Amino acid sequence: MPTSNDMQKVLDIQDKNLLFEEDCVSYALFKNHYCKFIYCTLSYMPTACKHCGEPNQNYSIYKNGSQTSSVTFPTTGVTPTYLNVKKQRFKCKNCQRTFTASTPIVQENCFISNFIKAAVLVNASEARSVKNIALETHVSATTVQRL
Template sequence: MNGVTYQVFQARLTYTPKACEKCGVKNENHSVIKHGTKTSTIKLGYIIFQPVLLRLKKQRFYCKVCDQMFTASTSLVDKHCYISNLIKSHIA
């Protein structure tokens, strides 16, 4: 990628949400359903002097009540961000 050799890991993030992130309705009677995936490429830092990327396939969800979609989240990276929190803490 751009003349740099990366070590690339692939992972999938999925779970069953307890409630809708947009409207807050509880996930009863399958009111929040799985609705495809979104792949994010996240920079993780270096392992043995080689840059590492994570191709994270995140589950998308659809709320039947509010007609909105949201994506699975993780503490590894902030929402709408492609740099891991570990790298941010090293910079700080």
């Protein structure tokens, strides 16, 4: 059975806080396409609060539910791929505010992985049409233009 570590290698993910469990890959129809969904969990103990900067001491920051986001990922094999990340949410006892675990794989409040952004930029430097790049990287033409 592949381990979480193997999955990270297959997907070129260096963030060790992203954990993959057994049977984390499934196929489903999405936007009329047969797509691959890869499920993983993002969790760690934050060292400080993202809002007030208070260091995490004596459990001053505690786990507070989770939030799942679906991120467009580069095609693996021949199937459009989405990474479903279940992100840990935290609450700070000092400022009473909540925040979500973050990962370098994707910017906060963005649903397109940084890998896709990099692929769009590489393709764009080869002077290819916006429509072609959009088709190949599975994002909209508007996103290609914006990047």
